Amino acid sequence: MATLLEQLSSMTVVVADTGELEAIRTFTPRDATTNPSLILSAAQNPDYQSLIDEALKSSRERVGSGCPVEEVVEEALDEICVIFGKEILKIIPGRVSTEVDARLSYDQDATIAKARKLIALYNEAGIPNNRVLIKIASTWEGIKAAEILEKEGIHCNLTLLFGFCQAVACADAGVTLISPFVGRILDWYKAETGRESYPGNEDPGVVSVTKIFNYFKTYGYKTEVMGASFRNIDEIIELAGCDLLTISPKLLDQLNRTEGSLPMKLDSNNPVNIEKKLLIGKDKFDEMMLADRMSHEKLAEGIRGFSKAIETLEAQLAHRLGLLEGGDAFSHVVHEIFLLNDLDGDGCITREEWLGSDAVFDALDNDHDGRLLQADVLSGLGAVLPISR
Numbered sequence: 001m002a003t004l005l006e007q008l009s010s011m012t013v014v015v016a017d018t019g020e021l022e023a024i025r026t027f028t029p030r031d032a033t034t035n036p037s038l039i040l041s042a043a044q045n046p047d048y049q050s051l052i053d054e055a056l057k058s059s060r061e062r063v064g065s066g067c068p069v070e071e072v073v074e075e076a077l078d079e080i081c082v083i084f085g086k087e088i089l090k091i092i093p094g095r096v097s098t099e100v101d102a103r104l105s106y107d108q109d110a111t112i113a114k115a116r117k118l119i120a121l122y123n124e125a126g127i128p129n130n131r132v133l134i135k136i137a138s139t140w141e142g143i144k145a146a147e148i149l150e151k152e153g154i155h156c157n158l159t160l161l162f163g164f165c166q167a168v169a170c171a172d173a174g175v176t177l178i179s180p181f182v183g184r185i186l187d188w189y190k191a192e193t194g195r196e197s198y199p200g201n202e203d204p205g206v207v208s209v210t211k212i213f214n215y216f217k218t219y220g221y222k223t224e225v226m227g228a229s230f231r232n233i234d235e236i237i238e239l240a241g242c243d244l245l246t247i248s249p250k251l252l253d254q255l256n257r258t259e260g261s262l263p264m265k266l267d268s269n270n271p272v273n274i275e276k277k278l279l280i281g282k283d284k285f286d287e288m289m290l291a292d293r294m295s296h297e298k299l300a301e302g303i304r305g306f307s308k309a310i311e312t313l314e315a316q317l318a319h320r321l322g323l324l325e326g327g328d329a330f331s332h333v334v335h336e337i338f339l340l341n342d343l344d345g346d347g348c349i350t351r352e353e354w355l356g357s358d359a360v361f362d363a364l365d366n367d368h369d370g371r372l373l374q375a376d377v378l379s380g381l382g383a384v385l386p387i388s389r
Contacts, residue, residue: 001259012245014245016033032092034081051087055080059072062075072321073321074314097132099136100137133155158170163288164208164211165284166285169285176223181229182203182208189204199234213239214266214271216271
């Protein structure tokens with residue numbers, strides 16, 4: 001009997017939710033998607049050190065030898081995302097999703113500029129637009145940015161999508177694809193209700209994606225639906241037939257080792273819809289998001305989480321650049337950290353002054369006194385957040 005993964009692949013485009021190249025080679029998906037957390041995880045693998053170094057050296061050349069470390073790191077973030085994307089595209093036949101900096105999620109113009117830059121880097125490498133999806137958070141500003149980008153031929157994947165109004169606004173904007181987060185919706189409802197589990201067909205994330213899928217197919221929207229962020233294979237089974245599903249290597253392996261019948265649960269040719277067609281402008285969008293506490297909270301939480309991953313990756317890149325350039329660059333970035341965070345100029349940074357993530361502060365505060373000295377940052381940043389030599 002065919003495995004669940006084989007059957008799923010016959011009715012749904014399976015996407016690998018990872019930045020790990022070996023996992024992509026193993027499961028041979030059509031598409032692949034990454035985010036800052038996945039890139040951060042992949043960056044810990046010594047096998048990828050040459051890719052990190054390539055990005056840093058290329059970024060230094062782009063910005064110039066006299067530019068400060070933070071400018072090199074900012075450039076390198078884009079380079080790294082594209083370098084990993086290029087490596088992934090060597091393996092898969094379809095598209096790779098590359099994410100815009102989550103810290104730009106509420107800035108429409110900055111999101112557009114970053115998306116244009118990312119696609120230009122791909123184009124410079126000879127990769128056409130139709131093989132890349134630019135991932136953008138599903139804020140109102142992100143959706144409006146995607147609407148403009150789509151008209152320019154830059155295809156978008158709207159992520160961190162939890163609410164029905166986000167999905168409808170994306171479809172109205174003509175975006176290529178949306179990624180509703182199944183598992184994170186489940187997480188919220190479990191915490192809110194105290195329930196330990198839900199049957200697959202009652203899973204709140206599954207119910208949400210099913211509603212979106214049927215609405216899109218009923219009203220003829222071209223926007224593709226890609227369920228994401230799964231916690232178990234029951235959620236995946238209940239969404240068999242969805243346009244696409246992006247699945248972690250762990251769950252792909254579980255599907256690949258499991259046999260049994262897998263019926264189609266979602267059918268684009270026979271959608272089941274009970275929703276009236278909506279028209280959503282900004283006021284309606286804001287009203288619906290505020291009324292939906294789960295969507296409002298999870299969107300904000302997701303942006304914070306991706307932003308923290310970027311901050312941590314920035315710290316790693318600064319350290320690695322210092323090693324590559326003989327240590328001067330790393331010392332310089334420590335100095336820059338103090339200029340930015342030591343608000344009262346007393347030579348130490350307290351938790352209240354720290355502008356970065358709590359996770360990075362805690363990692364650097366080895367003596368747990370709630371204060372960071374330059375020596376703490378200089379020694380701790382490289383020790384606790386290493387990229388291997």
